[in-house]
Amino acid sequence: MNPALPFHSESRLPRYQQVANAILNDIEKGILTQGDRLPSINEACAEWYLSKDSIKRAYETLCQSGFITSVHRRGFFIAGSPKRHALRVLMVAGQLTDCVKQLHDAITTNLGREVIVDICSYNYQRHLLCQVLTKHLGDYHYFVLMPHLIGQDPATLQCLRNVPGKQLILIGHQWHEVLQHGHHLRYGGETALFEALHNQLPALRKYTRLNLVLPEHDCFDAESIRAFRRFCTAYEFDFNLLDELTETDLKLQQAYFVADGLHLSTLVDYCQRNGLRLGEHVGVVSFLETDFTRLLAGGVSVIAHPSAEVGRLVAQILRAQPGHCPASHSLPLYQQCRASC
Secondary structure: OOOOOOOOOOOOOOHHHHHHHHHHHHHHOOOOOOOOEOOOHHHHHHHHOOOHHHHHHHHHHHHHOOOEEEEOOOEEEEOOOHHHOOEEEEEEEOOOOHHHHHHHHHHHHHHHHHEEEEEEEOOOOHHHHHHHHHHHOOOOOEEEEEOOOOOOOHHHHHHHHOOOHHHEEEEOOOOOOOOOOOEEEEOOOHHHHHHHHHHOHHHHOOOOEEEEEOOOOOOOOHHHHHHHHHHHHHOOOEEEEEOOOOHHHOOOOEEEEEOOHHHHHHHHHHHHHOOOOEOOOEEEEEOOOOHHHHHHHHOOEEEEOOHHHHHHHHHHHHOOOHHHOOOEEEOOOEEEOOOOO
């Protein structure tokens, strides 16, 4: 039996995700049942006018989650009852940043095959966020939203209220005071970052200037910039905001706060080529925790989103464990003081 595939040309979900979701919907409705054969990859391409890559990736996603199975030389078949399989979750973020990917990985690590997590972006545009939510209500069991850097106007608030409260998980600090709806996992903001910078004060005292390097391919929220400026003013640091980072910007006895891996690698490469030691000649603090920051040259100091803890709490919500996770939960920023500062 071939599933109907109601594609939305204006949808921001990739085609492979739309294919997987359409098959899952037919399983849940009983249209497709255990043992039913799906079209082969070539048949699906011809019938649905899609590329082989889209069909192959959709089938691989469903196989990995246990919804379908592949039988050599026979094709793809519905594996069993969906009720013992994965929840479907849509993550919606401004951009698909490293931080968003880390949160995705943290959720799937905690739940494994219990959940399928799709991701799409709204490019920090309110109308795109509302469009995504409107089009996919009913397609997912839960919506994990990071509605950052958009206005809290009535239209946006109503758009968020249209998602059933039990299915809505809001991540960040901007919405809990104006929207008493859904689950709120709060972290960050001006005060939180100021306090995290204060914790680094003893290590930062040896530097003559602090530089905040703004990310190239993402937005940096105004509250974080205010926190940095307020900290530098309060403790009488000379400071600078850099839109980009080149070798001419790198100076001895200055510290650099970086928000993406590209700028971090630029700093490290420069120091290595010039025989400079992190934490002695140049200070570095990263706003993103990675294997790179943990292992490099004794480690890079970090002030970052608490992705691992947020992923654990999201997993508790998805498992419907209300006693373990309140509707509103405040988390501290993740901090590690290492050799780089």
